[in-house]
Every structure is written in C-alpha cells, then in structure tokens.
Amino acid sequence: MQILFKSQRSLLATQLLAFGSTPRATFSTSAFQKWDGGVSMVQGASRGIGLEFVKQLLEKNDKGHVIATCRNPNWASGLLDLKNKFAERLDILHLDLSVETTIKASATSVREKYGSLNLLINASGILSIPNVLQPETALNKVEKSSLMLSYEVNAVGPILVIKHIWPLLKVGRGTGTERDVAVVANLSARVGSIGDNRLGGWHSYRSSKAALNQLTKSVSVEFARKKDPVICIVLHPGTVDTDLSRPFQRNVPEGKLFTKEFSVQKLLGIINKAKRHDNGKFFAWDGQEIPW
Numbered sequence: 001m002q003i004l005f006k007s008q009r010s011l012l013a014t015q016l017l018a019f020g021s022t023p024r025a026t027f028s029t030s031a032f033q034k035w036d037g038g039v040s041m042v043q044g045a046s047r048g049i050g051l052e053f054v055k056q057l058l059e060k061n062d063k064g065h066v067i068a069t070c071r072n073p074n075w076a077s078g079l080l081d082l083k084n085k086f087a088e089r090l091d092i093l094h095l096d097l098s099v100e101t102t103i104k105a106s107a108t109s110v111r112e113k114y115g116s117l118n119l120l121i122n123a124s125g126i127l128s129i130p131n132v133l134q135p136e137t138a139l140n141k142v143e144k145s146s147l148m149l150s151y152e153v154n155a156v157g158p159i160l161v162i163k164h165i166w167p168l169l170k171v172g173r174g175t176g177t178e179r180d181v182a183v184v185a186n187l188s189a190r191v192g193s194i195g196d197n198r199l200g201g202w203h204s205y206r207s208s209k210a211a212l213n214q215l216t217k218s219v220s221v222e223f224a225r226k227k228d229p230v231i232c233i234v235l236h237p238g239t240v241d242t243d244l245s246r247p248f249q250r251n252v253p254e255g256k257l258f259t260k261e262f263s264v265q266k267l268l269g270i271i272n273k274a275k276r277h278d279n280g281k282f283f284a285w286d287g288q289e290i291p292w
C-alpha cells in the first residue's frame with residue numbers, strides 16, 4: 001500500500017483541483033497513467049475501412065492502444081479476431097450512432113480507463129441497404145426516409161461522437177507520428193464536394209456527406225477559436241473495394257478501385273503528418289485538397 005505524507009497529499013490535491021478546473025474534461029485517475037504509443041478510437045469499426053484502420057493502428061504501433069466501436073460487438077467477427085490477437089491493446093465498445101446515450105456511454109468508458117485520446121476516426125458510412133436505401137438516379141426517386149437515414153448515419157452521428165469525445169482529446173506522446181496535435185478525422189467522400197459535383201444524382205449520399213463536411217468545418221473553427229491543440233480534418237478514401245461500394249463498382253475506371261489496405265495506409269499517412277495548419281481541410285487519399 002502506498003502511503004502519502006501530508007505534503008504529498010496536499011500537492012496531489014492541488015494538481016487534482018487544477019485538472020478539475022479545466023472546462024474540457026473531468027479527469028479520472030487513469031488520466032495520470034502514461035499510455036505508451038498513444039490511444040486511438042475508431043468509430044464504425046466492425047468491417048470495411050473502419051476495421052482496416054483498427055488493424056493497421058495495432059500492427060504499425062506495437063505499443064498503441066485502440067478503442068473500436070460498433071453497433072453489434074458480439075457479431076463483429078473481424079474485431080473479435082483482432083481482440084484475440086491484441087487482447088491487451090484493443091477494447092471493443094458498443095456504440096449506436098442513432099442512440100446518443102450509447103455515444104455518451106462510450107465516452108465515459110474511454111475516460112474512466114484511459115483518461116484521454118490522441119486520435120478519433122469517424123469511419124461510419126451508409127450508401128445503400130437492399131429494399132431500404134438506394135442511391136437516387138433522379139429527383140423523382142428521392143424519399144424523405146432515405147434522406148433522414150443518410151443524414152443520421154453520415155453526418156449527425158459522427159458530430160455527436162465528436163461532441164462527447166472532444167473533452168478527452170489531447171496531444172499524445174510516443175505515438176510514433178509527427179503530430180503535435182490531437183486529430184479528429186472524419187471519412188467523407190469526393191461526391192460530398194459541392195464544387196466537384198458535375199454529375200448530380202445520389203442525392204441522399206451526396207447531401208449527407210456535404211453536411212458532414214460543413215459540420216466538420218464548423219467544428220474545426222471552434223477548435224481553433226478555443227486554441228485547443230486539436231484539429232479536425234475530412235478525408236476521402238477513394239473508391240475502395242468494400243461492401244459499401246461493391247454494388248457500384250462496374251463503372252470504376254481501371255486502377256481506381258483500391259484495396260482497403262492501400263487506402264487506409266494512405267489515409268494514416270495523412271493523419272500522422274497532420275499539423276495545426278491542416279485544421280478544417282478536406283483531403284483526398286493522395287494528400288490533394290478537395291474543393292468544398
């Protein structure tokens with residue numbers, strides 16, 4: 001049992017009061033623990049690009065810790081396989097973007113165990129669901145239910161995640177990156193760019209990703225105004241061979257359909273080199289900026 005002398009107790013109390021006065025977070029004792037390699041969170045991690053982010057974060061940083069969230073952890077076979085391999089460095093949490101209480105509960109779990117995060121990746125996305133949601137090829141195919149579902153998953157949910165996780169974001173040490181800031185990276189799509197829209201169609205998906213872009217930009221302005229060492233960026237992964245894109249790959253030009261491994265490697269390269277001046281920017285997988 002550790003015994004603290006009166007002067008030590010007084011110093012610890014002063015430190016705790018100092019942390020408690022910070023409006024961004026209420027720190028638990030875990031905040032004082034050093035997590036070698038940093039702590040990352042991937043929201044939407046059960047499959048596709050999100051799962052690949054978890055895999056590469058664990059494999060490329062042998063000291064890093066990852067929190068992976070998804071709607072049905074017990075059915076997330078890919079995450080469970082990674083948990084068997086990286087038992088001490090991977091946590092899997094239940095988070096349903098349509099239920100804010102689960103987002104708040106995930107943030108509480110992260111705070112209680114880790115105290116802080118260095119990286120948040122919002123990887124969730126929805127484009128089509130058989131008999132429920134299909135990309136609209138014409139205006140007369142637009143349905144309110146499709147618009148609302150797309151907005152909820154592609155825009156509203158990720159911003160609520162940032163809302164609850166923001167108090168935990170801080171600069172990490174020993175993460176093996178060039179960053180001097182914590183990073184929030186939201187996965188969007190080039191079709192969400194208004195300036196780049198020349199084909200029209202896909203109204204629900206395009207507009208929901210445009211909404212995510214605008215919300216991310218607004219959040220980045222708030223981060224800068226409050227002088228937090230946190231930046232928020234938007235990333236376009238390219239057309240990736242996943243369940244999301246599979247029904248629509250027929251017209252993808254040769255050489256433009258990427259593997260998950262390639263796309264995530266490129267995106268992590270952007271994230272790991274991100275600087276303060278990148279706050280609020282929209283990057284393609286190759287590092288080029290995309291017009292809003």
